Amino acid sequence: MATKTYLGVDLGAESGRVVSGHWDGSHLKIQEQHRFANGPLHVGGTLRWNVVGLWRGILEGLAKGRSRTESIRSIGVDSWGVDYVLLNQDKELLGQPYCYRDKRTEGIEKELFAKASRGRIFEASGTQFMEINSLYQMFAMARQQPETMKQTAHFMMIGDFFNWLLTGEIRAEYTNATTTQFLNPTTRKWSTDLLGELGIPTDIFPSLVDPGALLGRTGADVRTETGLTDIPVIVPATHDTASAVVATPSHRTGKANWAYISSGTWSLMGVEVPNALLGQDVLDSNMTNEGGVDGTYRLLKNIMGLWLVQECRRDFLRAGRELDYPTLATLAERSIPFRSLIPANDPRFLRPESMTGAIAASCRESGQPVPDDEGQFIRCCLESLAFAYRETMEKIQSITGEKIEVIHIMGGGSQNSLLNQFAANACGVPVIAGPIEATVMGNLFMQLRADGEIGSLSELREASARSSHIDKFEPRDVPAWEENYARWKGLPNE
Secondary structure (H helix, E strand, C coil): CCCEEEEEEEECCCEEEEEEEEECCCCEEEEEEEEEECCCEEECCEEECCHHHHHHHHHHHHHHHHHHCCCCCCEEEEECCCCEEEECCCCCECCCCECCCCHHHCCCHHHHHHHCCHHHHHHHHCCCCCCCCHHHHHHHHHHHCHHHHHHCCEEEEHHHHHHHHHHCCCCEEHHHHCCCCCECCCCCCECHHHHHHCCCCCCCCCCEECCCCEEEECCHHHHHHHCCCCCEEECCCCEHHHHHHHCCCCCCCCCCCEEEEEECCCEEEEEEECCCCCCHHHHHCCCEEEECHHHCEEEEEEECCCHHHHHHHHHHHHCCCCCCHHHHHHHHHHCCCCCCCCCCCCHHHCCCCCHHHHHHHHHHHCCCCCCCCHHHHHHHHHHHHHHHHHHHHHHHHHHHCCCCCEEEEECHHHHCHHHHHHHHHHHCCCEEECCCCHHHHHHHHHHHHHCCCCCCHHHHHHHHHHCCCCEEECCCCHHHHHHHHHHHHCCCCC
16 A cells, blocks of 8 residues: 555644654654754743744744655644634734733632633533633633624634635634533533633634544645645544544543643643533532544543643752753662652742742642752652542542553653553553543544544554554552542642
Protein backbone atom coordinates (compact mmCIF):
# COMPACT_ATOMS: atom_id res chain seq x y z
CA MET A 1 0.00 0.00 0.00
CA ALA A 2 1.28 3.47 -0.88
CA THR A 3 1.91 5.74 2.08
CA LYS A 4 -0.69 8.46 2.60
CA THR A 5 0.15 11.78 4.24
CA TYR A 6 -1.96 14.05 6.45
CA LEU A 7 -1.09 17.34 8.17
CA GLY A 8 -1.94 18.11 11.77
CA VAL A 9 -1.85 21.61 13.24
CA ASP A 10 -1.26 21.22 16.99
CA LEU A 11 -1.54 24.36 19.14
CA GLY A 12 -0.47 24.41 22.78
CA ALA A 13 0.02 27.07 25.40
CA GLU A 14 3.82 27.16 24.94
CA SER A 15 4.20 26.41 21.24
CA GLY A 16 2.43 25.47 18.04
CA ARG A 17 3.53 23.18 15.27
CA VAL A 18 2.60 21.54 12.02
CA VAL A 19 3.17 17.78 11.94
CA SER A 20 2.88 15.36 9.05
CA GLY A 21 1.45 11.88 9.57
CA HIS A 22 2.49 9.13 7.17
CA TRP A 23 0.19 6.10 7.12
CA ASP A 24 1.29 2.81 5.56
CA GLY A 25 -1.92 0.93 6.27
CA SER A 26 -0.77 -0.34 9.65
CA HIS A 27 1.48 2.23 11.35
CA LEU A 28 1.36 6.01 11.62
CA LYS A 29 4.73 7.74 11.51
CA ILE A 30 4.77 11.40 12.49
CA GLN A 31 7.29 14.05 11.52
CA GLU A 32 7.44 17.61 12.79
CA GLN A 33 7.53 20.04 9.89
CA HIS A 34 7.59 23.36 11.71
CA ARG A 35 7.44 24.58 15.32
CA PHE A 36 6.70 28.15 16.38
CA ALA A 37 6.52 29.92 19.70
CA ASN A 38 3.32 30.63 21.59
CA GLY A 39 2.59 32.10 24.99
CA PRO A 40 0.43 34.83 26.46
CA LEU A 41 1.58 38.44 26.13
CA HIS A 42 1.08 41.28 28.59
CA VAL A 43 -0.76 44.00 26.67
CA GLY A 44 -2.04 47.12 28.43
CA GLY A 45 -2.38 45.38 31.78
CA THR A 46 -4.11 42.34 30.25
CA LEU A 47 -2.92 38.88 29.18
CA ARG A 48 -3.55 38.05 25.50
CA TRP A 49 -2.86 35.47 22.80
CA ASN A 50 -1.16 36.56 19.58
CA VAL A 51 -3.42 34.66 17.18
CA VAL A 52 -2.15 36.64 14.17
CA GLY A 53 1.36 35.44 14.93
CA LEU A 54 0.08 31.90 15.32
CA TRP A 55 -1.60 32.12 11.92
CA ARG A 56 1.73 33.10 10.37
CA GLY A 57 3.36 30.07 11.99
CA ILE A 58 0.60 27.78 10.73
CA LEU A 59 0.96 29.04 7.15
CA GLU A 60 4.72 28.60 7.27
CA GLY A 61 4.29 25.08 8.60
CA LEU A 62 1.74 24.14 5.94
CA ALA A 63 4.08 25.47 3.24
CA LYS A 64 6.94 23.34 4.59
CA GLY A 65 4.67 20.30 4.82
CA ARG A 66 3.57 20.80 1.21
CA SER A 67 7.14 21.26 -0.07
CA ARG A 68 8.35 18.04 1.56
CA THR A 69 5.43 15.81 0.57
CA GLU A 70 4.02 15.42 -2.89
CA SER A 71 0.41 14.79 -1.93
CA ILE A 72 -1.52 15.84 1.21
CA ARG A 73 -4.79 14.04 1.91
CA SER A 74 -6.22 16.48 4.48
CA ILE A 75 -5.50 18.98 7.26
CA GLY A 76 -6.80 19.09 10.85
CA VAL A 77 -6.39 21.55 13.75
CA ASP A 78 -6.40 20.92 17.50
CA SER A 79 -5.94 23.48 20.27
CA TRP A 80 -6.44 24.13 23.98
CA GLY A 81 -9.91 24.77 25.37
CA VAL A 82 -11.88 27.59 27.08
CA ASP A 83 -10.29 30.50 25.16
CA TYR A 84 -12.00 32.11 22.19
CA VAL A 85 -11.87 34.77 19.48
CA LEU A 86 -14.51 37.46 18.92
CA LEU A 87 -15.26 39.05 15.54
CA ASN A 88 -17.56 41.93 14.63
CA GLN A 89 -20.15 41.80 11.85
CA ASP A 90 -17.44 42.62 9.30
CA LYS A 91 -15.45 39.62 10.58
CA GLU A 92 -12.74 41.84 12.05
CA LEU A 93 -10.96 40.83 15.24
CA LEU A 94 -12.23 42.57 18.35
CA GLY A 95 -8.75 42.74 19.85
CA GLN A 96 -6.29 39.95 20.48
CA PRO A 97 -8.07 37.19 22.45
CA TYR A 98 -7.70 37.05 26.21
CA CYS A 99 -5.66 34.29 27.83
CA TYR A 100 -7.56 32.22 30.40
CA ARG A 101 -5.01 33.26 33.04
CA ASP A 102 -5.94 36.95 32.66
CA LYS A 103 -7.03 38.38 36.01
CA ARG A 104 -10.34 39.88 34.89
CA THR A 105 -12.26 36.83 36.15
CA GLU A 106 -10.77 36.93 39.66
CA GLY A 107 -13.51 37.14 42.27
CA ILE A 108 -16.34 37.25 39.73
CA GLU A 109 -17.87 33.96 40.85
CA LYS A 110 -19.98 35.59 43.59
CA GLU A 111 -21.54 37.96 41.05
CA LEU A 112 -22.06 35.06 38.62
CA PHE A 113 -23.89 32.94 41.20
CA ALA A 114 -26.11 35.90 42.08
CA LYS A 115 -27.46 35.64 38.51
CA ALA A 116 -27.58 31.83 38.24
CA SER A 117 -27.00 29.29 40.99
CA ARG A 118 -24.23 26.74 40.95
CA GLY A 119 -26.79 23.98 40.50
CA ARG A 120 -28.49 25.81 37.63
CA ILE A 121 -25.20 26.30 35.79
CA PHE A 122 -24.16 22.68 36.30
CA GLU A 123 -27.50 21.38 35.06
CA ALA A 124 -27.11 23.46 31.89
CA SER A 125 -23.46 22.55 31.27
CA GLY A 126 -22.23 19.58 33.31
CA THR A 127 -18.96 21.44 33.63
CA GLN A 128 -16.42 21.87 36.41
CA PHE A 129 -16.36 25.30 38.05
CA MET A 130 -13.11 27.12 37.34
CA GLU A 131 -12.60 30.84 36.95
CA ILE A 132 -10.74 30.24 33.67
CA ASN A 133 -13.88 28.87 31.95
CA SER A 134 -15.33 30.61 28.91
CA LEU A 135 -18.54 31.27 30.85
CA TYR A 136 -16.67 33.25 33.49
CA GLN A 137 -14.75 35.11 30.79
CA MET A 138 -17.84 36.05 28.80
CA PHE A 139 -19.76 37.01 31.94
CA ALA A 140 -16.85 39.29 32.93
CA MET A 141 -16.88 40.88 29.48
CA ALA A 142 -20.62 41.51 29.63
CA ARG A 143 -20.07 43.35 32.93
CA GLN A 144 -16.77 45.10 32.28
CA GLN A 145 -16.75 45.69 28.49
CA PRO A 146 -20.37 46.11 27.37
CA GLU A 147 -19.39 48.02 24.23
CA THR A 148 -17.17 45.16 23.04
CA MET A 149 -19.99 42.74 23.73
CA LYS A 150 -22.38 44.85 21.66
CA GLN A 151 -19.98 44.74 18.70
CA THR A 152 -19.56 40.96 18.86
CA ALA A 153 -21.17 39.10 15.97
CA HIS A 154 -19.16 35.84 15.99
CA PHE A 155 -17.78 33.70 18.83
CA MET A 156 -15.19 31.06 17.90
CA MET A 157 -13.02 28.80 20.01
CA ILE A 158 -9.31 28.99 19.17
CA GLY A 159 -9.33 25.91 16.93
CA ASP A 160 -12.54 27.04 15.22
CA PHE A 161 -10.95 30.42 14.46
CA PHE A 162 -8.11 28.80 12.54
CA ASN A 163 -10.54 26.47 10.78
CA TRP A 164 -12.37 29.60 9.62
CA LEU A 165 -9.11 31.10 8.33
CA LEU A 166 -8.38 27.85 6.48
CA THR A 167 -11.81 27.40 4.89
CA GLY A 168 -14.00 30.46 5.39
CA GLU A 169 -16.50 28.28 7.33
CA ILE A 170 -17.59 29.38 10.82
CA ARG A 171 -18.55 26.35 12.91
CA ALA A 172 -18.07 25.16 16.49
CA GLU A 173 -16.45 21.75 16.85
CA TYR A 174 -18.32 19.82 19.51
CA THR A 175 -15.58 18.58 21.86
CA ASN A 176 -14.06 22.03 22.29
CA ALA A 177 -17.47 23.66 22.63
CA THR A 178 -18.13 21.50 25.69
CA THR A 179 -15.25 23.22 27.53
CA THR A 180 -17.07 26.56 27.49
CA GLN A 181 -19.53 25.79 30.34
CA PHE A 182 -22.48 26.87 28.20
CA LEU A 183 -23.22 23.82 26.09
CA ASN A 184 -25.97 21.56 27.38
CA PRO A 185 -24.72 17.95 27.81
CA THR A 186 -28.22 16.49 27.49
CA THR A 187 -29.55 18.34 24.45
CA ARG A 188 -26.01 18.79 23.05
CA LYS A 189 -26.91 22.33 22.05
CA TRP A 190 -25.92 25.79 23.28
CA SER A 191 -27.54 26.60 26.64
CA THR A 192 -29.27 29.71 25.30
CA ASP A 193 -31.57 30.07 28.33
CA LEU A 194 -28.61 30.20 30.71
CA LEU A 195 -26.71 32.61 28.46
CA GLY A 196 -29.72 34.90 28.32
CA GLU A 197 -30.02 34.90 32.12
CA LEU A 198 -26.38 35.99 32.34
CA GLY A 199 -26.70 38.81 29.80
CA ILE A 200 -24.63 37.07 27.13
CA PRO A 201 -26.03 37.35 23.58
CA THR A 202 -27.03 34.01 22.08
CA ASP A 203 -26.94 34.84 18.37
CA ILE A 204 -23.13 34.96 18.25
CA PHE A 205 -22.61 31.22 18.62
CA PRO A 206 -22.12 29.16 15.43
CA SER A 207 -23.73 25.86 14.59
CA LEU A 208 -22.03 22.74 15.92
CA VAL A 209 -20.11 20.14 13.97
CA ASP A 210 -19.00 16.69 15.16
CA PRO A 211 -15.39 15.51 15.20
CA GLY A 212 -14.43 13.73 12.00
CA ALA A 213 -16.58 15.91 9.76
CA LEU A 214 -15.40 17.52 6.56
CA LEU A 215 -15.52 21.25 7.27
CA GLY A 216 -14.48 22.54 3.87
CA ARG A 217 -11.40 22.98 1.70
CA THR A 218 -8.45 25.33 1.85
CA GLY A 219 -9.34 28.80 0.57
CA ALA A 220 -7.67 30.76 -2.20
CA ASP A 221 -5.54 32.91 0.12
CA VAL A 222 -4.27 29.81 1.96
CA ARG A 223 -3.39 28.15 -1.33
CA THR A 224 -1.50 31.25 -2.44
CA GLU A 225 0.45 31.51 0.82
CA THR A 226 1.36 27.82 1.11
CA GLY A 227 1.40 26.35 -2.38
CA LEU A 228 -1.24 23.82 -1.36
CA THR A 229 -4.06 22.79 -3.65
CA ASP A 230 -7.66 22.74 -2.41
CA ILE A 231 -7.06 20.28 0.44
CA PRO A 232 -9.94 18.93 2.58
CA VAL A 233 -9.99 20.35 6.11
CA ILE A 234 -11.29 17.81 8.64
CA VAL A 235 -12.33 18.78 12.15
CA PRO A 236 -10.72 16.21 14.45
CA ALA A 237 -11.55 16.26 18.13
CA THR A 238 -10.40 19.88 18.15
CA HIS A 239 -9.93 20.07 21.91
CA ASP A 240 -6.42 18.80 22.57
CA THR A 241 -7.42 16.54 25.46
CA ALA A 242 -10.21 14.98 23.41
CA SER A 243 -7.68 14.27 20.66
CA ALA A 244 -5.26 12.74 23.16
CA VAL A 245 -7.98 10.44 24.52
CA VAL A 246 -8.79 9.34 20.96
CA ALA A 247 -5.23 8.01 20.70
CA THR A 248 -5.25 6.16 24.04
CA PRO A 249 -3.61 2.78 23.36
CA SER A 250 -6.32 0.86 25.18
CA HIS A 251 -8.54 -2.05 24.15
CA ARG A 252 -11.10 -1.02 26.79
CA THR A 253 -13.02 1.41 24.59
CA GLY A 254 -16.27 2.62 26.15
CA LYS A 255 -15.51 1.24 29.62
CA ALA A 256 -14.79 3.19 32.80
CA ASN A 257 -12.27 0.69 34.22
CA TRP A 258 -9.31 2.56 32.78
CA ALA A 259 -8.41 6.18 33.36
CA TYR A 260 -6.35 8.60 31.34
CA ILE A 261 -4.22 11.55 32.30
CA SER A 262 -3.43 14.01 29.54
CA SER A 263 -0.25 15.29 31.13
CA GLY A 264 1.18 18.69 30.29
CA THR A 265 0.75 22.21 31.63
CA TRP A 266 -2.53 20.82 33.00
CA SER A 267 -3.19 17.26 34.10
CA LEU A 268 -6.63 16.27 32.87
CA MET A 269 -7.63 13.00 34.48
CA GLY A 270 -10.79 11.10 33.71
CA VAL A 271 -12.63 8.18 32.18
CA GLU A 272 -14.61 7.66 29.01
CA VAL A 273 -18.35 7.20 29.55
CA PRO A 274 -21.28 6.81 27.11
CA ASN A 275 -23.27 9.76 28.51
CA ALA A 276 -22.69 12.85 30.62
CA LEU A 277 -23.03 12.19 34.36
CA LEU A 278 -24.95 14.99 36.07
CA GLY A 279 -25.58 13.68 39.57
CA GLN A 280 -25.04 15.59 42.79
CA ASP A 281 -21.89 13.55 43.43
CA VAL A 282 -20.32 14.92 40.22
CA LEU A 283 -21.25 18.48 41.17
CA ASP A 284 -19.96 18.03 44.73
CA SER A 285 -16.68 16.63 43.37
CA ASN A 286 -16.39 19.61 41.00
CA MET A 287 -15.80 17.31 38.04
CA THR A 288 -16.62 18.01 34.43
CA ASN A 289 -18.27 16.34 31.45
CA GLU A 290 -16.51 17.07 28.17
CA GLY A 291 -17.50 15.74 24.77
CA GLY A 292 -15.60 12.96 23.05
CA VAL A 293 -15.82 11.18 19.70
CA ASP A 294 -18.68 8.88 18.72
CA GLY A 295 -21.04 10.55 21.18
CA THR A 296 -18.97 9.62 24.23
CA TYR A 297 -18.22 11.89 27.17
CA ARG A 298 -15.10 12.35 29.22
CA LEU A 299 -15.83 12.55 32.94
CA LEU A 300 -12.73 14.32 34.19
CA LYS A 301 -11.02 16.67 36.59
CA ASN A 302 -8.70 19.53 35.66
CA ILE A 303 -5.65 19.25 37.93
CA MET A 304 -3.01 21.98 38.04
CA GLY A 305 -0.40 19.79 36.30
CA LEU A 306 3.18 20.50 35.31
CA TRP A 307 2.43 24.21 35.40
CA LEU A 308 3.70 23.91 38.98
CA VAL A 309 7.08 22.66 37.76
CA GLN A 310 7.24 25.05 34.80
CA GLU A 311 6.69 28.08 37.01
CA CYS A 312 9.20 26.86 39.62
CA ARG A 313 11.75 26.52 36.84
CA ARG A 314 10.94 30.09 35.75
CA ASP A 315 11.71 31.24 39.31
CA PHE A 316 14.99 29.33 39.28
CA LEU A 317 15.93 31.02 35.98
CA ARG A 318 15.20 34.45 37.47
CA ALA A 319 17.58 33.56 40.29
CA GLY A 320 20.32 32.65 37.79
CA ARG A 321 19.92 28.88 37.99
CA GLU A 322 19.36 27.52 34.47
CA LEU A 323 18.22 23.92 34.94
CA ASP A 324 16.54 21.75 32.32
CA TYR A 325 13.67 19.41 33.15
CA PRO A 326 15.74 16.17 33.26
CA THR A 327 18.15 17.81 35.73
CA LEU A 328 15.26 18.99 37.88
CA ALA A 329 13.80 15.47 37.88
CA THR A 330 17.17 14.04 39.00
CA LEU A 331 17.43 16.58 41.82
CA ALA A 332 13.86 15.77 42.90
CA GLU A 333 14.53 12.02 42.90
CA ARG A 334 17.49 12.57 45.26
CA SER A 335 15.47 14.70 47.68
CA ILE A 336 13.84 13.49 50.91
CA PRO A 337 10.45 11.87 50.22
CA PHE A 338 7.25 13.48 51.54
CA ARG A 339 9.09 16.34 53.27
CA SER A 340 6.66 18.99 52.05
CA LEU A 341 3.30 18.61 50.32
CA ILE A 342 0.80 21.08 48.87
CA PRO A 343 -2.87 20.91 47.79
CA ALA A 344 -2.02 20.99 44.09
CA ASN A 345 -5.35 22.46 42.97
CA ASP A 346 -5.33 25.39 45.40
CA PRO A 347 -6.32 28.50 43.37
CA ARG A 348 -3.25 30.30 44.72
CA PHE A 349 -1.18 28.27 42.24
CA LEU A 350 -3.21 29.31 39.17
CA ARG A 351 -1.39 32.58 38.42
CA PRO A 352 1.05 33.45 41.23
CA GLU A 353 3.70 36.11 40.80
CA SER A 354 6.15 33.53 42.16
CA MET A 355 5.34 29.81 42.23
CA THR A 356 8.10 29.02 44.71
CA GLY A 357 6.80 31.83 46.91
CA ALA A 358 3.25 30.44 46.75
CA ILE A 359 4.51 26.92 47.60
CA ALA A 360 6.57 28.27 50.51
CA ALA A 361 3.55 30.15 51.88
CA SER A 362 1.35 27.04 51.60
CA CYS A 363 3.93 24.94 53.50
CA ARG A 364 4.29 27.52 56.25
CA GLU A 365 0.53 27.73 56.71
CA SER A 366 0.25 23.95 57.08
CA GLY A 367 3.19 23.70 59.49
CA GLN A 368 5.52 21.87 57.09
CA PRO A 369 9.17 22.55 56.25
CA VAL A 370 9.58 25.05 53.43
CA PRO A 371 11.54 23.59 50.49
CA ASP A 372 15.00 25.16 50.46
CA ASP A 373 16.48 23.92 47.19
CA GLU A 374 15.36 23.15 43.64
CA GLY A 375 15.05 19.39 44.16
CA GLN A 376 12.82 19.83 47.20
CA PHE A 377 10.50 22.23 45.36
CA ILE A 378 10.13 19.89 42.39
CA ARG A 379 9.65 16.79 44.54
CA CYS A 380 6.96 18.65 46.49
CA CYS A 381 5.16 19.43 43.21
CA LEU A 382 5.39 15.91 41.79
CA GLU A 383 4.38 14.05 44.96
CA SER A 384 1.48 16.44 45.47
CA LEU A 385 0.31 15.93 41.89
CA ALA A 386 0.43 12.15 42.34
CA PHE A 387 -1.77 12.45 45.44
CA ALA A 388 -4.18 14.68 43.49
CA TYR A 389 -4.39 11.88 40.91
CA ARG A 390 -5.19 9.38 43.68
CA GLU A 391 -7.96 11.57 45.07
CA THR A 392 -9.45 12.06 41.61
CA MET A 393 -9.28 8.32 40.90
CA GLU A 394 -11.20 7.61 44.10
CA LYS A 395 -13.89 10.16 43.22
CA ILE A 396 -14.28 8.70 39.72
CA GLN A 397 -14.58 5.16 41.09
CA SER A 398 -17.23 6.31 43.54
CA ILE A 399 -19.24 8.04 40.81
CA THR A 400 -19.03 5.31 38.16
CA GLY A 401 -19.06 2.28 40.45
CA GLU A 402 -16.17 0.81 38.45
CA LYS A 403 -12.70 0.06 39.79
CA ILE A 404 -9.91 1.64 37.76
CA GLU A 405 -7.42 -1.08 36.83
CA VAL A 406 -4.87 0.93 34.86
CA ILE A 407 -4.00 4.57 34.17
CA HIS A 408 -2.81 5.78 30.77
CA ILE A 409 -0.62 8.88 30.95
CA MET A 410 -0.22 10.59 27.61
CA GLY A 411 1.21 13.77 26.16
CA GLY A 412 4.44 15.64 26.80
CA GLY A 413 4.22 15.05 30.54
CA SER A 414 4.41 11.29 29.98
CA GLN A 415 8.15 11.81 29.48
CA ASN A 416 8.46 12.62 33.19
CA SER A 417 9.29 9.12 34.42
CA LEU A 418 9.49 10.23 38.04
CA LEU A 419 5.93 11.60 38.00
CA ASN A 420 4.73 8.46 36.20
CA GLN A 421 6.26 6.28 38.92
CA PHE A 422 4.84 8.50 41.67
CA ALA A 423 1.40 8.21 40.04
CA ALA A 424 1.62 4.41 40.06
CA ASN A 425 2.78 4.44 43.69
CA ALA A 426 0.08 6.82 44.88
CA CYS A 427 -2.79 5.22 42.95
CA GLY A 428 -1.72 1.62 43.50
CA VAL A 429 -2.33 0.57 39.89
CA PRO A 430 -0.07 0.19 36.84
CA VAL A 431 0.62 3.28 34.78
CA ILE A 432 1.10 3.00 31.03
CA ALA A 433 2.98 6.02 29.71
CA GLY A 434 2.69 7.07 26.10
CA PRO A 435 2.23 8.05 23.43
CA ILE A 436 4.06 11.29 23.98
CA GLU A 437 2.46 12.63 20.81
CA ALA A 438 -1.06 11.55 21.75
CA THR A 439 -2.74 14.85 20.89
CA VAL A 440 -1.49 15.21 17.35
CA MET A 441 -1.82 11.45 16.79
CA GLY A 442 -5.49 11.67 17.75
CA ASN A 443 -5.84 14.58 15.33
CA LEU A 444 -4.20 12.62 12.50
CA PHE A 445 -6.05 9.36 13.24
CA MET A 446 -9.40 11.16 13.02
CA GLN A 447 -8.35 12.42 9.59
CA LEU A 448 -7.44 8.85 8.62
CA ARG A 449 -10.83 7.71 9.80
CA ALA A 450 -12.58 10.41 7.78
CA ASP A 451 -10.57 9.21 4.78
CA GLY A 452 -11.84 5.66 5.23
CA GLU A 453 -8.52 4.21 6.38
CA ILE A 454 -9.73 3.15 9.85
CA GLY A 455 -13.16 2.03 11.02
CA SER A 456 -14.03 1.82 14.71
CA LEU A 457 -12.54 3.70 17.64
CA SER A 458 -11.16 0.37 18.90
CA GLU A 459 -9.31 -0.16 15.62
CA LEU A 460 -7.96 3.37 15.82
CA ARG A 461 -6.60 2.76 19.32
CA GLU A 462 -5.02 -0.51 18.28
CA ALA A 463 -3.25 1.37 15.49
CA SER A 464 -2.12 3.98 18.00
CA ALA A 465 -0.62 1.25 20.20
CA ARG A 466 1.23 -0.23 17.20
CA SER A 467 2.56 3.20 16.27
CA SER A 468 3.74 4.32 19.72
CA HIS A 469 6.49 3.74 22.25
CA ILE A 470 4.90 2.71 25.54
CA ASP A 471 6.45 2.39 29.03
CA LYS A 472 4.88 0.65 32.03
CA PHE A 473 5.28 1.59 35.69
CA GLU A 474 4.23 -0.78 38.48
CA PRO A 475 3.38 0.49 41.98
CA ARG A 476 6.24 0.62 44.53
CA ASP A 477 6.54 1.53 48.22
CA VAL A 478 2.75 1.43 48.55
CA PRO A 479 2.60 1.52 52.41
CA ALA A 480 4.63 4.76 52.57
CA TRP A 481 2.47 6.34 49.90
CA GLU A 482 -0.71 5.23 51.70
CA GLU A 483 0.49 6.78 54.96
CA ASN A 484 1.41 10.09 53.36
CA TYR A 485 -1.75 10.21 51.25
CA ALA A 486 -3.70 10.39 54.51
CA ARG A 487 -1.45 13.28 55.54
CA TRP A 488 -1.94 15.03 52.20
CA LYS A 489 -5.71 14.62 52.49
CA GLY A 490 -5.52 16.58 55.74
CA LEU A 491 -4.15 19.68 54.02
CA PRO A 492 -6.55 22.57 53.35
CA ASN A 493 -7.86 21.91 49.82
CA GLU A 494 -10.26 23.41 47.26
